[in-house]
Amino acid sequence: MLANIGESRYVEIDGINTHFVVAGEGSPVLLVHGLGASMVVWRENIAALSQRFRVYAIDLPGHGDSEKPDINYDAESMVEFLRKFVETMDVGKIAMMGNSLGGGLALMTALAHPELVSKLALVSSASLGREVSIWLRLPSLPIIGKMMTSGPVDSTAFMLRKALYDKSFATKELIAELKRTNKLPGGREAVHKIIRNFISIWGVRRPYVRARDLQSLEMPLLIVWGAEDKMIPVKHAYKAARAKSGVDLHVFANCGHLPQLERASEFNGITLEFLSE
Secondary structure (H helix, E strand, O other), X not given: OOOOOOXXXXXXXXXXXXXXXXXXXXXXXXXEOOOOOOHHHHOOOHHHHOOOOEEEEEOOOOOOOOOOOOOOOOHHHHHHHHHHHHHHHOOOOEEEEXXXXXXXXXXXXXXXXXXXXXXXXXEOOOOOOOOXXXXXXXXXXXXXXXXXXXXXXXXXHHHHXXXXXXXXXXXXXXXXXXHHHHOOOOHHHHHHHHHHHHEEOOEEOHHHOOHHHHHHOOOOEEEEEEOOOOOOXXXXXXXHHHHOOOOEEEEEOOOOOOHHHHOHHHHHHHHHHHHHO
C-alpha cells in the first residue's frame, strides 16, 4: 500500500472481509471510491479531512484489499453493503462522499436510507446521466468485456490516464498500487460484473440514472467535477444542479475525473467547508 494515510482495519460485512482506513476524530465521513479503484484515490484527502472529522475510507467488495467473492455485484446489494457498513461502525448519521461509481452508490444509499446520511458529496459521480466514456461501455459487451477485464492485457494504467487531465498524476507508485489490488483473485472478474450490471453499450442503465430523484433529498448536497472529465461528462453536474435547489456546485477547469487527486488542495478546502457548515 502507499504511504500510511490512516489506520488500516478489516471488518466482516455480509460475510465479506472488508478493508477500510480510519483516521481522525469528530463527526463521521465515509469516502467511497470508483470502479476498479480503491480507497487509495483519497490519499490526498484523508489527512486534511481527518483534522476535523472521523474519516472512513472503504474498499468496496471486489476492490482494493477487500475480499473479492463470486457474487452478483448488483447495485442493490452494494447499497445494502454500504448501509450495513455504516450500521456496523455504529456512528449514527454519516456524511457520504463518493467518486464515480462510488458517487452513484452514495446517492442511491442516501435515497434509500436518508436516515443514515447527514450530507452528500458527489465527485464526478455516476447515476446523474446515461452518457459515459466508450471505454466504460465497451466492456459491457460479453466478448470484448471479457478480453478487456480478464484477458492478458492489464488496462489499469490506460484507464487511469484516461481518467486524468494531467497525466503526471498517474504516477508509477499509484499505478503499481492499483495493479496490485486489481490482480488479486477475483478482482478483474468483479469489475466486469459491475460494468455489466450498471452499464450497457448505450450507457448507464436507466434504473440507475437517479438525477430526477435529487429533489427528494433533504440533506445538503455538494457536487464537484472536472471540466475536462472524459469518463463522465461535466454536463451531468450542471443538469443535477438544476434539478435541486441549493446545490453547492464546483467545477474545476483543466481537471479530469479525479478532482480529489488533481486539485487536492482546492478540493479539500471546498469539502471541509461543506462538511463543517
